[in-house]
Amino acid sequence: MSKHKQILLTNVNQPDQHLIEHAIKRGAYERLQKALSLDPLKVIEEVKASQLRGRGGAGFPTGMKWGFVPRDSGKPVYLINNADESEPGTFKDRVLLERDPHLVIEGMLCAAWALQSEWSCIYVRGEYAFPYVRVQRAIEQAYEKGFLGDNVCGSGWKHHMVIHRGAGAYICGEETALLESLEGRKGQPRLKPPFPAVAGYYGCPTVINNVETLSNIPWIIDNGGEAYAAIGVENSTGTKLVSASGHLNTPGVFEVEMGYPLLEFIEQECGGVRDGNALMGVIPGGSSVNVLTAEECEGVRLDYDSLKNAGSSLGCAGFMVMDETTDPIEAVLSLSRFYSHESCGQCTPCREGAHWIEKIFARIARGEGQPGDLELIENLCDQIGGHTICAFGDTMILPYRSFVRKFRQQFRERITQVLKGGESTRNPIDFEIGMH
Ligand SMILES: Cc1cc2nc3c(=O)[nH]c(=O)nc-3n(C[C@H](O)[C@H](O)[C@H](O)COP(=O)(O)O)c2cc1C
Numbered sequence: 001m002s003k004h005k006q007i008l009l010t011n012v013n014q015p016d017q018h019l020i021e022h023a024i025k026r027g028a029y030e031r032l033q034k035a036l037s038l039d040p041l042k043v044i045e046e047v048k049a050s051q052l053r054g055r056g057g058a059g060f061p062t063g064m065k066w067g068f069v070p071r072d073s074g075k076p077v078y079l080i081n082n083a084d085e086s087e088p089g090t091f092k093d094r095v096l097l098e099r100d101p102h103l104v105i106e107g108m109l110c111a112a113w114a115l116q117s118e119w120s121c122i123y124v125r126g127e128y129a130f131p132y133v134r135v136q137r138a139i140e141q142a143y144e145k146g147f148l149g150d151n152v153c154g155s156g157w158k159h160h161m162v163i164h165r166g167a168g169a170y171i172c173g174e175e176t177a178l179l180e181s182l183e184g185r186k187g188q189p190r191l192k193p194p195f196p197a198v199a200g201y202y203g204c205p206t207v208i209n210n211v212e213t214l215s216n217i218p219w220i221i222d223n224g225g226e227a228y229a230a231i232g233v234e235n236s237t238g239t240k241l242v243s244a245s246g247h248l249n250t251p252g253v254f255e256v257e258m259g260y261p262l263l264e265f266i267e268q269e270c271g272g273v274r275d276g277n278a279l280m281g282v283i284p285g286g287s288s289v290n291v292l293t294a295e296e297c298e299g300v301r302l303d304y305d306s307l308k309n310a311g312s313s314l315g316c317a318g319f320m321v322m323d324e325t326t327d328p329i330e331a332v333l334s335l336s337r338f339y340s341h342e343s344c345g346q347c348t349p350c351r352e353g354a355h356w357i358e359k360i361f362a363r364i365a366r367g368e369g370q371p372g373d374l375e376l377i378e379n380l381c382d383q384i385g386g387h388t389i390c391a392f393g394d395t396m397i398l399p400y401r402s403f404v405r406k407f408r409q410q411f412r413e414r415i416t417q418v419l420k421g422g423e424s425t426r427n428p429i430d431f432e433i434g435m436h
Contacts, residue, residue: 005231007219007239008212009255012099018134020141023102029147031218035110036155038221043114047217049225051237056082056173056210057286057316058391059304063225068197069115069205078206079112079120080182081214083135084166084173086125087286088338089318092241093211095253097124097131100215101138105161107214109147110221112159115207120161122211123178126168135163170342174390175208177344188346189390210316212241232258236303240314246321247274262300266321277323281406285315287335288395290402311402328407329414332399333361339396350393353384357400369415374404 016022023029035043048063069077081104085093096104104122112120124132139161142148150158169187171177176190179201200206216238220228229237236258242265245251249271256265262284266272273279279294284302290312292300300310307314322331340354357380360373381397388394404411 005239005257006255007231008096008100008103008215008241009253011103012095017100018098018102018138020102020138020145023100024145028102029106029142029145029153031221032106032109032113032147033153035113035221036153036157040114040116043110043221046220046225047114050216050220050228051225051235052213052216052220052228053236053304054210055212055216055240055316057087057288059314062209062213065197065209066111066115066207068195069207070198071116073205075204076119077115077117078201078204079108079115079117080175080178080201080206080208081108081120081122081211082173082175082178082208083122083124083128083131083211084170084178085128085211086170086173086342087288087316087318088335089245089283089320090243090286090316091245092243092253092317094128094131095241096211096215097128098134101131101135102142103215103218104135104211105138105142105147107217108161109152109159110217111207111209111214113157117207118158118160120159121182122161122163123172123182124163124165125173126166128165132163132165139163169344170338171344171390171392174392177390178208179206186344188344189392191389212316233301233303233305235305236314240302240317242269242302242317242319244270244319244321246319247277247323247326248272248321249274256302258303259306260302262297262302265302265319270321273321273323275323277325280322280324280326280328282322283320283399284317285313286318287320287338287399289313289315290398291406293406313398327365328403328410329361329365332403333358333365335399336361339392343392343396347388347393349384349387350396353380353393354396356380361400364411364414367414367417369411371415373415374408374411377404 011017011026044066052062053059083093108120148161152159166172172181172187174189177187181187196206196208231238239255239257242254254269281291281293283291292312300306304314336358340358343350343354345351360377381401384393385397
C-alpha cells in the first residue's frame with residue numbers, strides 16, 4: 001500500500017498554484033471540460049462507483065447524497081461547499097483553500113454540473129481571513145477566464161459562485177446551522193428530515209459537501225470511479241488528508257492512502273512523538289470522537305472501519321497526539337471549554353450540560369473535585385446524548401466519557417489527593433446541585 005498516493009496535495013507546494021495561469025499549466029479546469037462533455041447522470045455514476053465518502057466527518061457516501069436530489073422539482077438546485085472547518089485539531093481544508101483554490105473551484109464546478117446546479121457557495125470559517133482572500137481572488141480569476149459565468153467554457157451552461165464568510169461559530173459547520181446562517185439568521189441547526197438534499201437553502205434542493213470531498217471530484221472525472229475505488233481499503237476508498245497536531249516532532253497536513261497504519265503514520269510521517277517520549281493517547285478524528293490510549297492504537301489503521309472497530313472514529317481526521325507528559329484532566333478540560341463556549345444554546349441538555357460538565361472538569365483540575373463527580377459527568381453525558389436536535393451534543397460527550405473511563409485512575413487520584421489534604425474550602429452543597 002502506498003502512503004504517498006497524491007490526489008489532493010499534488011500541487012500545494014507550488015508557490016504560484018493559487019494563480020490561475022499557473023494552475024492551468026498544471027492541468028486545472030481540464031477535468032471540468034471533460035465533465036461538461038459527459039451526461040450529468042454519468043458523472044454521478046462515476047462518483048458512486050468511486051465509493052467516495054464525505055470528508056466532513058460523518059463519512060456519508062457522496063454519490064448517494066447527490067442521487068437524493070430531485071431533478072424535477074422545478075426549484076433551483078444549490079451546491080454549498082462547507083469550509084467552516086472549526087473542529088479542534090482540524091486544519092486540512094485550509095491547505096486546499098489557500099494553496100490550491102482552483103482545485104476546490106473545479107471540484108465544485110464538476111459537482112454542480114452533475115447536479116445541474118446554477119449557483120454555488122463556499123461557506124468559509126470566519127477566522128479564515130487569508131483563505132477567504134485567496135479563494136475570493138481565485139473565483140474572480142475563474143470568471144475572467146470563462147470557467148464561471150453565464151456560459152461556462154462556451155458550453156451554454158450557466159454557473160455562478162460566491163464565497164460567504166461565517167462569523168466564527170463552530171456550530172455553523174453543522175449543515176443545517178450553516179443554511180440558517182447563510183439565510184441571514186442565527187446559526188442554529190434545523191430538525192431533520194427534511195434533509196438539505198430535498199429541502200435546504202431557502203427550501204430548495206441543496207447539496208452540502210466538505211472542501212476535501214469536492215476536491216476529489218476532478219481526479220475521479222479524470223481517472224474514473226473504479227480507479228478511485230481501487231485506492232485504499234474496503235469501505236474507505238481513496239486517500240485522506242490528516243491534520244496532525246500535538247506532541248509530534250513534525251506536525252502538519254498529510255495525505256495518506258486510506259488504511260495506513262496509525263502508529264506508522266506517527267513514526268514515518270510525523271517524525272515520531274516529541275523528545276522520544278512515550279505515547280499517552282490519540283484523539284484521531286478531530287475532538288468530537290473517543291480518545292484512544294497508546295495500547296488501543298496498536299494495529300489500528302487510518303480508515304473508517306478500523307477506527308470504528310477500535311472504538312473511535314475517523315471523523316475528519318484531526319489527529320491529536322498526546323505524550324506521556326500530558327495531564328488528561330487538563331486535556332479534556334480544554335475540550336470542554338471549547339464545547340461549552342460553542343454550544344448554540346438551542347437545546348437545553350446541550351446548553352446547560354456543556355457548561356455544567358466544564359465546571360466539574362475545572363474543579364477537578366483545580367484540586368476541588370468531590371466523590372461522585374465522575375459519576376455525575378457520566379450521568380450528564382447520558383442526559384445529553386440522543387436528546388438534542390443536532391449531533392453537537394452526541395459527539396461532544398464522546399471525549400468526555402472516554403477520558404473519564406480510560407484515565408479514571410488519574411481522575412480518582414486527583415480527587416482523593418485533595419480529600420486527603422483537606423484543602424478544599426468549597427461548599428459541598430454546590431457540588432450536589434452542580435453549580436457554583
Ligand atoms: C457540530 C458540527 C460541526 C460540523 N462542522 C463541519 C465543518 O466544519 N466542515 C464540514 O465539512 N462538515 C462539518 N460538519 C458535518 C456537516 O454537518 C455535514 O455532514 C458535511 O458538511 C457534509 O459534507 P460531506 O458529506 O462531504 O462530509 C459538522 C457537523 C456538526 C454536527
